[in-house]
Amino acid sequence: MKHLAEKCTGCRNCQLICSLAHDGECNPSLARVLLRACGMRFRAEFTPECDECARCARFCPYGAMEKGE
């Protein structure tokens, strides 16, 4: 997965849908995508558990997540 930081608004939809789908609750700390905040700018990292289901990309309203090659 690839994070396009310049498009990210910090809405955390990626984390909320990821943890909902994989862990059954809305919990950013359980998500397979981690967001590091610097003010209102965000940098994403993906954990080894990420299976590239790409929900984070489908549910990102701002086009800030892409499934890589």
Add this chain to the structure above:
Amino acid sequence: MGGGYTGHLMVVDLTHGEASVERYPDNFAEDFLGGFGVNNRLVSEFSRPGTDPLSAENPVILGAGPLVGTAVPGSSRVMANSCLPLTGAVASASGSMGLGANMKWSGLDHVVITGRAPAPTLLYIEDNRVEFLPAESLWGKGILETTRHLWSAYPGSSVLAIGPAGEREVHLSLALIDACATLGRGGLAAVLGSKNLKALVVRGGGGVKVAHPRRLEELVRGLHERLENFSMREAAAELGMIGAWPMYAAQLLPYGATEDDLRVITERFGPQAYLKLKRCRVACPSCFLADKDELYLPSRGESVYSTSFLNAAIIGCAFLARDAEEAASVLALLDDLGLDFMTLIGQAAYLLELYEQGIIGEGDVEGIPLAREASMLRELAVRVAERKGAIGDAFARGWRGVLEHFGEGTRRYTILVRNQDCLYDPRASGLGTMEFEQVVSPRGPTSASAGSATYVPGLPEDRLRRLTQRMGVDDEALGRIFSPPWSMNVGRLTRYSEDWFSLFSSLGICNRYQINRFYHAGLVRDLLAAVTGVELDVGEMMEKAAASWELYRELNAREGLGPEEDRVPEAWFSERPLWGRGGRLEDYFGRELSREDVLTLLEDYYDERNRKRG
């Protein structure tokens, strides 16, 4: 309780530096849904009638509903209830950004702040733990600097902060969440300032349980698919509210404006002007149509956050700013000081009116420039925030102070209900629910409650009817609203707009029209069931929303702020060229309204308000 709710509230005693986490009774949420509704119930527990807003005894109650912190789009609302100094109302204010979600991720539905700290204090909450920290070094600093400092100290947190206006207990102060979401028009920051509470920082490391995860994912997927098909999606994603610039520009232009005037304001404050300042869009947790921005202001040499660039455009048009940067700089100053820009604009416009009428001269305002320019707003803002001089101190006490200073006889040069200035003039926009609500809201005029489809001008009657039906209004009520002699009875419709607001604010969904247009009552019921496991029919759910609003009215009635304070502003009955339309009092469809018509609509509102649903 199932998912959604944590079932816990934190009670903070600033006087003694103590806090406890308690379970609150299940029936609070069963009866009043959460957020706004349960906050009202907690006011009954923690507040006594007649409490001085700026005393230690006045609690501030924060609430985040069961959907807050979940993936439900736009579910980031946090509600703050307290007795506010501008009006004396036990008001419920609505805010956004990350505060509510972090409360929920910390295991808290509500936080009740009581007492008064002996010295400036910072309250830090993380996962049910609380720390009371000294804040002397932050006292006197602006909200932006305070917030940046605290983000740096507590990465990933959400910050509720007050500015110098709140510290000096200015009645038109408000707090900001994460430096870009306002909370508490009418002096919530003054209440926090009176408690010596500079900021509340919340960082939640947990999550929100969900009763039916698969069902919730499907419902959220459906909402995102609706967004995909929204014709204005790309413009909204790129430009926020400025994406609908033609609609707003028409409302910002004076009556009789020319094409040339439209070109001028579009060049100064329209989409291209916005894009020159925009650095990135900023969203609340789970929002799929962001409305906040990071803007770069060359004159300050730094980026700031904006509550919405549309607010800068409003300031720019009203006070003839040279360009977008000047308008955005004024908004940034007011945000930094923690002042409500709407009331401050109203106060400045009132001063100009007195000057133009020859009632005051330049010597009466202690050197404040009496010209419709950004410099006037800047100077007035600093005087008010610092309570500097007789004018600064009088205006800092809100409209009561203003009228004491310049005389009760000048009341007619502003438009007040419950000592708070009106935001929407039906002579300019027609009498929709937002305009009507200013008369009957227990809190006085606000920008938030009683939004409905009348927000959008020019809709045909059948479309209004369909959009009203989606708000969970039953067929009998629809028949009363859309019946002769009115094509749409705004008094009756306002009751259901209040219930719709109550529902959204109790569950935690954003009530901005751009968001709530994607929802209907059946969908909200399904989302509530998916998250919490609580299965209600639409009628039952809307009854609870109505009960929450009724409790809100009762709490204010016991303060002496009942229906007897619902006074239609006299100015609405005098014709005057204004923004937008020609200046006659008209209904939504542009038909003239008499005084008798408005009083009839008011009676119809009470009649509808007192009816049970179904």
